[in-house]
Amino acid sequence: MKKQEIIDILYDDKSNEQLFKQADQVRADNVGNEVHLRGLVEFSNICKRQCKYCGLQSCNKEIERYRILKEELISIVKNAIKLGYRTIVLQSGEDDYYDTDKIVEIIREIKKYDVALTLSIGEKSFDEYEAYKKAGADRYLLRIETTDQKLYALMHPNASFENRINCLQNLKSLGFETGTGCLVGLPNQTIESLADDILFFKELDADMVGIGPFIPHEHTPLKDSAAGDFWLALKVMALTRLNLPDINIPATTAMETLNPNGRIIALRSGANVVMPNVTSKEYRAKYEIYPGKICINDSPELCRGCIENKIKSRGRTIRKEKGFRKNN
Numbered sequence: 122m123k124k125q126e127i128i129d130i131l132y133d134d135k136s137n138e139q140l141f142k143q144a145d146q147v148r149a150d151n152v153g154n155e156v157h158l159r160g161l162v163e164f165s166n167i168c169k170r171q172c173k174y175c176g177l178q179s180c181n182k183e184i185e186r187y188r189i190l191k192e193e194l195i196s197i198v199k200n201a202i203k204l205g206y207r208t209i210v211l212q213s214g215e216d217d218y219y220d221t222d223k224i225v226e227i228i229r230e231i232k233k234y235d236v237a238l239t240l241s242i243g244e245k246s247f248d249e250y251e252a253y254k255k256a257g258a259d260r261y262l263l264r265i266e267t268t269d270q271k272l273y274a275l276m277h278p279n280a281s282f283e284n285r286i287n288c289l290q291n292l293k294s295l296g297f298e299t300g301t302g303c304l305v306g307l308p309n310q311t312i313e314s315l316a317d318d319i320l321f322f323k324e325l326d327a328d329m330v331g332i333g334p335f336i337p338h339e340h341t342p343l344k345d346s347a348a349g350d351f352w353l354a355l356k357v358m359a360l361t362r363l364n365l366p367d368i369n370i371p372a373t374t375a376m377e378t379l380n381p382n383g384r385i386i387a388l389r390s391g392a393n394v395v396m397p398n399v400t401s402k403e404y405r406a407k408y409e410i411y412p413g414k415i416c417i418n419d420s421p422e423l424c425r426g427c428i429e430n431k432i433k434s435r436g437r438t439i440r441k442e443k444g445f446r447k448n449n
């Protein structure tokens with residue numbers, strides 16, 4: 122699509138239902154009816170960065186910090202595998218405690234099992250990414266967050282847009298299935314820049330794209346900002362499906378936080394992936410990126426059963442393979 126076409130659709134709410142239907146059809150034609158489940162482990166909420174929207178940023182002194190060490194982390198992963206997950210996603214703040222050797226050790230341990238492994242641990246050097254890849258990591262998630270460079274600079278003190286782009290290009294060149302995405306509804310974000318975000322996903326040839334509405338957190342500088350709009354986030358997601366027909370697109374947890382049926386609506390509007398939380402109960406509430414996060418009092422077992430029932434009751438099935446972009 123041309124940029125202007127995307128902009129026109131984002132501004133016009135009269136044809137939303139048609140857009141969601143079309144994205145659903147493109148999803149069915151290109152990646153089928155199966156939904157991929159990825160077990161998400163939130164293993165550390167310690168972060169050295171100060172992303173203005175994020176509850177984990179280092180300036181937030183109200184949050185109780187935790188880090189899950191290797192042995193416990195592996196037992197959480199083993200439990201997720203027992204529950205049937207074929208992909209494990211390890212996510213954390215940028216926590217330097219986990220140096221390259223520690224992450225490599227964890228990757229090797231997990232890759233002894235027959236699962237795909239995704240990392241979502243932030244910006245690292247080329248050499249670090251290379252070491253993760255050599256150790257067996259398959260995929261990496263790093264959202265660009267916004268392609269509006271001015272807004273990016275405002276939202277990310279002491280960080281650089283160029284480095285974010287570099288990281289994504291390095292991940293791609295190393296052969297990771299690379300995931301990116303954006304936040305929808307950041308203060309002063311424009312519709313035009315959301316169109317640029319979608320074109321950026323296309324240009325990068327992202328293998329996965331996660332779109333989430335911004336949700337203000339009371340212990341961040343954006344505490345008084347308005348939340349992003351669920352329907353606008355859904356439109357950005359649907360347009361991403363139309364522009365990148367064969368990629369993996371999650372129905373994000375942030376969508377469900379703003380709309381109690383958000384993930385199912387997303388699965389009917391272009392999404393084909395869900396990432397249920399498999400972290401033990403005691404840590405869930407502490408990984409408070411934004412308030413009102415779903416499932417913080419639930420167990421991995423409950424989350425698995427709940428989402429599986431919801432998916433099956435809508436006539437979709439769960440994919441039993443690892444669920445790479447290209448077929449297996």
Ligand code: SAM
Nearest residue numbers: 174175213214215241242243264334335336411
């Ligand atoms: N540190 C890693 C990174 O930066 O990629 C992963 C963890 S970070 C918490 C994961 C994602 O949470 C970010 O990419 C961001 O889009 C999302 N996020 C952070 N704060 C948010 C908020 N207030 N509302 C919605 N999503 C948010």
Ligand code: FES
Nearest residue numbers: 168172175178214
């Ligand atoms: Fe580091 Fe959000 S600021 S995870």
